[in-house]
Amino acid sequence: GAGVSQSPRYxxxxxxxxxxLRCDPISGHVSLFWYQQALGQGPEFLTYFQNEAQLDxxxxxxDRFFAERPEGSVSTLKIQRTQQEDSAVYLCASSLAGVGxxxxxxxxxxxxxxx
Amino acid sequence: DAKTxxxxxxxxxxxxxxxxxxNHSTISGNEYVxxxxxxxxxxxxxxxxxxxxxxxxxxxxxxxxxxRKSSTxxxxxxxxxxxxxxxxIVRVAETxxxxxxxxxxxxxxxxx
Numbered sequence: 001g002a003g004v005s006q007s008p009r010y011x012x013x014x015x016x017x018x019x020x021l022r023c024d025p026i027s028g029h030v031s032l033f034w035y036q037q038a039l040g041q042g043p044e045f046l047t048y049f050q051n052e053a054q055l056d057x058x059x060x061x062x063d064r065f066f067a068e069r070p071e072g073s074v075s076t077l078k079i080q081r082t083q084q085e086d087s088a089v090y091l092c093a094s095s096l097a098g099v100g101x102x103x104x105x106x107x108x109x110x111x112x113x114x115x
Numbered sequence: 116d117a118k119t120x121x122x123x124x125x126x127x128x129x130x131x132x133x134x135x136x137x138n139h140s141t142i143s144g145n146e147y148v149x150x151x152x153x154x155x156x157x158x159x160x161x162x163x164x165x166x167x168x169x170x171x172x173x174x175x176x177x178x179x180x181x182x183r184k185s186s187t188x189x190x191x192x193x194x195x196x197x198x199x200x201x202x203x204i205v206r207v208a209e210t211x212x213x214x215x216x217x218x219x220x221x222x223x224x225x226x227x
Contacts (some may be wrong), residue, residue: 004158033214035217041219042200042202042217042218042219042220043159043217044217045214045215045216048214056214059214091158091159093158093159102147102149102164102204102206102215103149103161103164104151104159104161104215105161106158106159106160107158108156108157108158109157109158
């Protein structure tokens, strides 16, 4: 597609439930990023993939957060045993490698609300 | 990454130029200045970037001071749709996997 697609756009989960958020990056984009954005704050880095390799997961807040990109295209961010503090917008972005690496195209985000 | 400092908020009249400042006094020689914006309920959107020369595209102009310690993003004729949070980010250009650090940004409100 022309842009980065994320689904679902909105997710309400009960505390303790597992959730999975999907990201379809721009075709051909090598790099894929996940960011977390709390209300009123700037996006915070979670993790980065280059093709299927997860090269940086230092931003994942706990071992309840897990991301994968098995075929180097679609990515899934999974949150296990959700807590109220996980409520946020989860943004996915993709980019080319090399000199285009910092020109990220973001999706609209998945808004997670944990009750 | 070099730290950036931006005003928390700014106002601009519709049709006038919006000038958004950013200080990056610790910028390194190989670091670029990137600008993104985030309209309410949308993901951030890339605007422009530059190293030391002034840059212009269809969205905006970027003016970087000669010492590169500060820059200004200029929206020449602001419209109501330009109301957004604007982020100034400093980063090396060619590094794949750059974890862009967004900070708090400047909330620009364009008034009718």
